[in-house]
Amino acid sequence: DDETSRDVSSTEISRVTVSKTSGDSASRAKGNLGGLLTNDVRVKRVTLMVCNMVGFLQVEDVHQVQAVISSYLTAGLYHLRSSKGIPDSFSGDRLYASWNGARSCASHRVAAYNCARDMSNEKTVGIKLSIGLASGEAKCGNMGCEGMKKYSYIGSLSSWVHVVERIGRSME
Numbered sequence: 001d002d003e004t005s006r007d008v009s010s011t012e013i014s015r016v017t018v019s020k021t022s023g024d025s026a027s028r029a030k031g032n033l034g035g036l037l038t039n040d041v042r043v044k045r046v047t048l049m050v051c052n053m054v055g056f057l058q059v060e061d062v063h064q065v066q067a068v069i070s071s072y073l074t075a076g077l078y079h080l081r082s083s084k085g086i087p088d089s090f091s092g093d094r095l096y097a098s099w100n101g102a103r104s105c106a107s108h109r110v111a112a113y114n115c116a117r118d119m120s121n122e123k124t125v126g127i128k129l130s131i132g133l134a135s136g137e138a139k140c141g142n143m144g145c146e147g148m149k150k151y152s153y154i155g156s157l158s159s160w161v162h163v164v165e166r167i168g169r170s171m172e
Helices: 023-032 062-082 108-121 156-170
Strands: 003-008 013-019 042-053 086-091 094-099 129-145 148-154
Touching: 042 062, 042 108, 042 156, 062 086, 062 094, 062 108, 094 108, 108 129, 129 156, 148 156
Parallel strands: none
Antiparallel strands: 003 013, 042 094, 042 129, 086 094, 129 148
8 A cells, every 4th residue: 555645834844754655656756755855954044145137138149148147157156155155056047045054154144235235236247137135034955856956945035035136126
């Protein structure tokens, strides 16, 4: 008798277990549920940042796209590292970063603000930036499965940072 047990609520992910599985169903269950959360997931006060290159999608020349991305990331990574921020990922025209998650940073809100200010004043980027910052509690840790694991953040904070960035963009 195959049984999959999930205890998941909207406010807290407490456990994911797979039991009494065999054969094909066992491998499917392991791929979908096994190892979903690791033991190092915990609630922490963090600051998250999303930085969007406004108008980037209008750049049509392939070489210019690469030049803009290279300039943007070089400057962004410099300011992130200077402020003890962790670059989480880069996708399309957005750079994601965090403070006080994977690495402790006592003054994470101030450090994130200073980084955002310095990035927005950066002239080598050559394109406007819209930056959202959000600070608060999030569930943090290495999450995923055997085939894909990453240090991640779960909670309303990870959605809120996108809202803040969009509000900033709409005020231009």
